[in-house]
Amino acid sequence: MSTTSTSDAQTVKPAETGYASTNGIKTYYEVYGEGTPLVLLHGAYMTIGLNWGRLIPELSKNRKVIAVELQGHGHTEYSDRALSLATLASDVAGVLDHLKIDSADVAGYSFGGKVAYEFAIQNPERLRKLVIISAAYKTSGWLPEVSNAFKNMKTEFFDNTPMKTAYDAVAPDKTKWTTFLEQMFASAAAPFDLGDDNIAKIAAPVLIISGDNDGMNKMELIKTYQLLGGAGTADLGAAPKSQLAIVPGQSHVSLMMQTALLSNYINGFLK
Numbered sequence: 001m002s003t004t005s006t007s008d009a010q011t012v013k014p015a016e017t018g019y020a021s022t023n024g025i026k027t028y029y030e031v032y033g034e035g036t037p038l039v040l041l042h043g044a045y046m047t048i049g050l051n052w053g054r055l056i057p058e059l060s061k062n063r064k065v066i067a068v069e070l071q072g073h074g075h076t077e078y079s080d081r082a083l084s085l086a087t088l089a090s091d092v093a094g095v096l097d098h099l100k101i102d103s104a105d106v107a108g109y110s111f112g113g114k115v116a117y118e119f120a121i122q123n124p125e126r127l128r129k130l131v132i133i134s135a136a137y138k139t140s141g142w143l144p145e146v147s148n149a150f151k152n153m154k155t156e157f158f159d160n161t162p163m164k165t166a167y168d169a170v171a172p173d174k175t176k177w178t179t180f181l182e183q184m185f186a187s188a189a190a191p192f193d194l195g196d197d198n199i200a201k202i203a204a205p206v207l208i209i210s211g212d213n214d215g216m217n218k219m220e221l222i223k224t225y226q227l228l229g230g231a232g233t234a235d236l237g238a239a240p241k242s243q244l245a246i247v248p249g250q251s252h253v254s255l256m257m258q259t260a261l262l263s264n265y266i267n268g269f270l271k
Contacts, residue, residue: 048067138220
């Protein structure tokens with residue numbers, strides 16, 4: 001969902017923009033800063049600027065930030081190619097290939113977090129660290145009312161929203177908006193599960209960030225943290241490589257507005 005208004009424009013300009021040929025489409029990307037690569041994957045219906053506009057200036061101070069727009073989003077044109085997590089994660093790898101980057105940290109929010117989990121499963125040798133913001137790797141990671149809401153989405157819900165404004169500002173073909181929404185609705189309504197075993201095999205350190213009222217099933221979130229080696233007692237042994245942050249007083253939407261908090265968590269973890 002929407003996280004920022006379109007007035008929250010980036011205060012830094014990309015050093016590079018372009019398109020990478022990935023699995024039959026051209027995927028748009030922007031590059032900011034210099035240093036260890038960090039890939040940013042946006043939430044559903046969003047653009048780079050709408051999702052990450054506040055954070056890119058902070059995250060790119062000491063890092064090379066590569067922000068990607070996934071199939072049908074922003075500058076990346078609509079395609080009737082099947083919208084699968086496996087293909088989207090492969091697109092991300094294709095952008096890295098295009099930029100001649102062997103490995104990177106990856107951060108994903110919401111829909112982008114699902115793609116980030118899939119990237120971690122597909123490309124363990126290319127992943128340094130993983131940041132997951134308000135995202136699950138299976139349907140049961142969300143509360144039932146959230147999953148039910150996904151099944152009842154309507155295109156008119158998005159009229160006069162920041163997502164529609166951001167899309168219209170950059171989309172190569174604005175007439176595809178409704179078709180794009182319908183494709184995304186079908187994807188959101190379909191049950192998915194990337195597999196407990198696959199999550200447990202992620203060797204890279206993972207930082208999970210969730211709002212206390214962001215619609216995620218917190219019992220499942222604790223299980224996820226356990227699969228990643230967390231939820232022990234660090235005072236009685238080694239600290240786990242992964243981390244869990246549950247931010248008080250935050251919803252799925254408001255969490256992404258916490259620029260200082262998120263940049264501190266992400267920068268601290270990636271160091």
